Amino acid sequence: MLQQTTVPAVIPYYERWLKVFPDIGSLSRASLRKVLREWQGLGYYQRARNLHKAAKTIVREYGGRIPDDECTLGSLPGFGPYTTAAVLSLVYGKPQPVIDANVRRVLMRVLGLRGTAEARVDKTLRAFLETVFSKDSPGDFNQAMMELGALVCRSRNPQCLACPVREFCRAAREGTQEIIPRPRTLGLEKIEAVVAVIEKDGRILIQKRPSRGLLADLWEFPGGKVERGESLVQALRREVREELGAEVEDVRRLTTVHHAYTRFQVTLRAYACKLRDEDFKTGPRRRWVTLNSIRRYPLPSGSVKIVDFLAARR
DNA sequence: AAGCCGGGGAA
DNA sequence: TTCCCAGGCTT
Numbered sequence: 001m002l003q004q005t006t007v008p009a010v011i012p013y014y015e016r017w018l019k020v021f022p023d024i025g026s027l028s029r030a031s032l033r034k035v036l037r038e039w040q041g042l043g044y045y046q047r048a049r050n051l052h053k054a055a056k057t058i059v060r061e062y063g064g065r066i067p068d069d070e071c072t073l074g075s076l077p078g079f080g081p082y083t084t085a086a087v088l089s090l091v092y093g094k095p096q097p098v099i100d101a102n103v104r105r106v107l108m109r110v111l112g113l114r115g116t117a118e119a120r121v122d123k124t125l126r127a128f129l130e131t132v133f134s135k136d137s138p139g140d141f142n143q144a145m146m147e148l149g150a151l152v153c154r155s156r157n158p159q160c161l162a163c164p165v166r167e168f169c170r171a172a173r174e175g176t177q178e179i180i181p182r183p184r185t186l187g188l189e190k191i192e193a194v195v196a197v198i199e200k201d202g203r204i205l206i207q208k209r210p211s212r213g214l215l216a217d218l219w220e221f222p223g224g225k226v227e228r229g230e231s232l233v234q235a236l237r238r239e240v241r242e243e244l245g246a247e248v249e250d251v252r253r254l255t256t257v258h259h260a261y262t263r264f265q266v267t268l269r270a271y272a273c274k275l276r277d278e279d280f281k282t283g284p285r286r287r288w289v290t291l292n293s294i295r296r297y298p299l300p301s302g303s304v305k306i307v308d309f310l311a312a313r314r
Numbered sequence: 315a316a317g318c319c320g321g322g323g324a325a
Numbered sequence: 326t327t328c329c330c331a332g333g334c335t336t
Binding site: 010046078146149150156 | 327328329330331332333334
Binding site: 004005006008009041042043044045046047118120156157 | 315319320321322323324325
């Protein structure tokens with residue numbers, strides 16, 4: 001029932017099912033019509049047919065006991081790699097790692113594997129799993145991995161700060177947890193942006209983003225998207241002119257950082273510079289801050305990476 | 315490797 | 326709306 005179906009959707013069906021078919025024998029003796037009737041509304045009806053057929057085979061060929069060897073179990077209808085490994089580990093305690101959508105997502109992020117979540121990556125994942133798998137408690141390990149994916153390392157809004165394996169996770173380190181695995185449909189838009197780290201008297205200029213939309217009310221360095229046919233420095237001069245009404249000078253390359261959002265991927269080119277004119281608009285959304293105090297402001301992850309660079313340079 | 319199979323929950 | 330879900334089977 002859980003194949004490609006969420007736990008909340010399954011629970012009521014699961015409970016009714018076990019009342020009607022309390023054991024393998026009762027399922028094996030039931031008519032297909034009754035089996036399908038109990039499955040009605042759950043979808044993927046081939047699963048019901050497979051389960052029914054498997055029950056018949058288990059009763060007729062294996063004395064009503066679910067086979068405990070991989071080969072026999074995997075030959076039953078509906079028993080693919082996941083279900084076979086799940087039964088062997090959860091029911092029989094055998095050292096079989098499972099890879100379901102949760103585990104696949106967790107491991108793709110841990111290893112920083114780009115691309116969509118497909119069974120194609122499973123070979124790589126399985127090799128890694130072998131190195132961390134607990135043969136003492138395979139069932140617990142497998143369920144823990146799946147729970148981690150379902151509750152923390154979620155498809156959307158992963159809770160990296162609460163994640164017990166955060167320090168081993170490449171995606172969390174690189175800020176790519178939102179785009180690993182890559183969403184199946186929409187392609188990732190690539191955005192090139194420039195960032196002006198404007199220094200004056202040992203302080204740096206930051207400004208507050210608009211209160212609505214992307215990164216609302218977060219603070220960042222002046223800057224913006226590079227437009228077509230425009231050089232990076234041209235873009236830098238234009239953005240500072242537009243936002244601050246001032247010209248820049250002493251422009252020097254600082255660093256390049258990458259950050260991934262759900263729908264686009266941005267490359268930030270940071271430049272150190274100074275302002276030629278001092279008469280630009282200050283205001284409540286604009287402040288000169290020291291490198292130390294800047295960390296008290298909420299910044300987008302991309303800006304934090306730039307701040308980290310500046311701090312490390314000291 | 316890609317298509318197909320379902321319905322619902324969450325954002 | 327869009328995306329995805331404790332996959333498996335067929336082409």
